[in-house]
Amino acid sequence: MTSRTVTRRPVTRARITALMSRLAGDESHTAAATSTLDVLHVLYGRILRVTPTSIDDPDRDRFYLSKGHGPMAYYAVLAAHGFFPEEHLDTFGAFESVLGLHPDHLLVPGVEISSGSLGHGLPLAVGAAHALRIRDSSARVIVLVGDAELDEGSCAEAIEYAAAAKLENLTLVVVDNISSSYTVHGRIEQRLRANGWRADRVDGRDQRLLEEALARRVPGTPNAVVAQVEKKSAQVENKSEAA
Amino acid sequence: MxxxxxxxxxxxxxxxxxxxxxxxxxxxxxxxxxxxxxxxxxxxxxxxxxxxxxxxxxxxxxxxxxxxxxxxxxxxxxxxxxxxxxxxxxxxxxxxxxxxxxxxxxxxxxxxxxxxxxxxxxxxxxxxxxxxxxxxxxxxxxxxxxxxxxxxxxxxxxxxxxxxxTSELTQATRIPTDGAMHVLHEGRGPGRRSAPAGGPLTLLALGPVRDAALAAARELDATLLTTTSVVPLDGQALRAHAGGEVVVIEPWLEGTSVAAVAAELDDAPRRFLGIGTSHQELRRYGTPAEHVTAHGLDPDGLIRRIRAWSRSS
Incomplete structure (x- = not known):
């Protein structure tokens, strides 16, 4: 998969947004896709120990995109980092394409889980964290959910349990674009802390703050980063912005 | 082990x-x-x-x-x-x-x-x-x-x-857990003339109901097949032993496996009867044995129902 792109251009935010423009837009998901852009850019650029050649390494870091809605930024980041050919992006959503409106990990190299139905990624990540602990691996699991995804009861089950099980190799990223119908500001991090997590809210567009929060591993407890971005309806992608 | x-x-x-x-x-x-x-x-x-x-x-x-x-x-x-x-x-x-x-x-x-x-x-x-x-x-x-x-x-x-x-309805008859269909009783009686594919009446017991099915098979002189593998079914053995009238007995929702059994037995026209727990809620407490009887999964219940069905052909 990587042999055809021996020398890749540096992965900048502008490069990712350019690749995103190659994906035929699904209007209902465009804003959601953009909300995850900076988090994904930081994760794959500076945090995760995984490359196209290590996707089967038992000790690679795992990234689970639980919020499978709006995967354009995800696909663009994976393509930019060489996990699959950029040409795939032009086929987005087509019958023969490996890139669907929700990702399928059996089809897309570098995608760790198939997602789309909300509330599955975090519980799966809890299992992954247990498996790494059983196998005495130093790898970590980072799972991304949306703020409205936390409506799902399965997330409540996982949030309470992960702290009780002291899964310190687990990091939860909540991309908060205030899309839950019954939002209470600040509830996400309060809820996580009440259950024993380390949880911090940071500017989801500030890559330096994101990197700092995502790099953190707290002994004896899972770590959460609430990435605050613009309200869903107000999101406008600034294409001139570069990193 | x-x-x-x-x-x-x-x-x-x-x-x-x-x-x-x-x-x-x-x-x-x-x-x-x-x-x-x-x-x-x-x-x-x-x-x-x-x-x-x-x-x-x-x-x-x-x-x-x-x-x-x-x-x-x-x-x-x-x-x-x-x-x-x-x-x-x-x-x-x-x-x-x-x-x-x-x-x-x-x-x-x-x-x-x-x-x-x-x-x-x-x-x-x-x-x-x-x-x-x-x-x-x-x-x-x-x-x-x-x-x-x-x-x-x-x-x-x-x-x-x-x-x-698993269920606590432990059976006295033990069979291998090899996925195969096992013949617990050979029916000797000729199949009913009206039965499309001929051959003896055939009972298929799935799950912990084989003791009762064995009692029924003896009484009805029917062939009894059984297995611990419900999905997939051993189709080859089914085709080798099934007669023209096939009764699928399973101690869970009635009819659950009938379509799968029929799909395996598509070599000839046959009649099928599914016996299991009723679709309607029983809304009773009591003991498992009382529920077996209430759903007609005891020997008497099986014999009564199969006779009535077989006569109806």
């Missing part, structure tokens, strides 16, 4: 003993449970605290956590009562195992009405029908503690997706 632990009389207790023995035998196995049956897992939890995982009363997490283990190289056994395991967490089985493309071993307790006195909430008669809709799922219904032991061991040894349904 390598464990010296004696077989338990109870299939549910046997689940615990077999699981604990397997935890000793392989380091890549974990048992995930949800407050149910912990009394049978204590030895394993003491010896392997990292690999016996109690999630509390969280059945969605029970299944998804198991799938997360499977995605990362740990073979999971997941356990709770049948309705909570299969019905409550069904989407987790469908997506986190089948759709993610990983395997695991789901082991339920309680069957259709082991918990008769607990009422509807603890009864799982529709679990087999639901599990059978999951692509790649193998469904087992062992009828003795020894069969539970052998079934779980074989399921854990592979990498597939399995549902092992």
């Amino acid at each position: 390598s464990t010296a632990a004696p077989l338990a009389p109870s299939p549910r207790a046997q689940f615990g003993r077999t699981s604990c023995a397997l935890l000793d035998e392989r380091e890549d196995l974990a048992v995930v449970w949800a407050e149910i049956s912990g009394q049978y897992l204590e030895a394993g939890a003491r010896a392997h605290p990292d690999r016996v995982i109690n999630v509390g009363i969280r059945e969605q997490l029970l299944v998804s956590l198991g799938a997360g283990l499977a995605l990362n190289g740990v073979r999971p056994i997941m356990h709770t009562f049948a309705p909570f395991l299969v019905e409550r967490a069904f989407e987790q089985i469908k997506l986190d195992f089948a759709h993610q493309g990983v395997g695991g071993v789901l082991v339920s307790a309680g069957g259709s009405f082991d918990k008769a006195s607990s009422g509807r909430t603890h009864q799982g008669p529709a679990d087999v029908a639901l599990a059978a809709t999951v692509p790649g799922m193998t469904v087992h219904a062992p009828g003795t503690a020894a069969e539970v032991d052998a079934t779980i061991r074989a399921a854990v040894a592979g990498d597939g997706l399995h549902y092992v349904r």
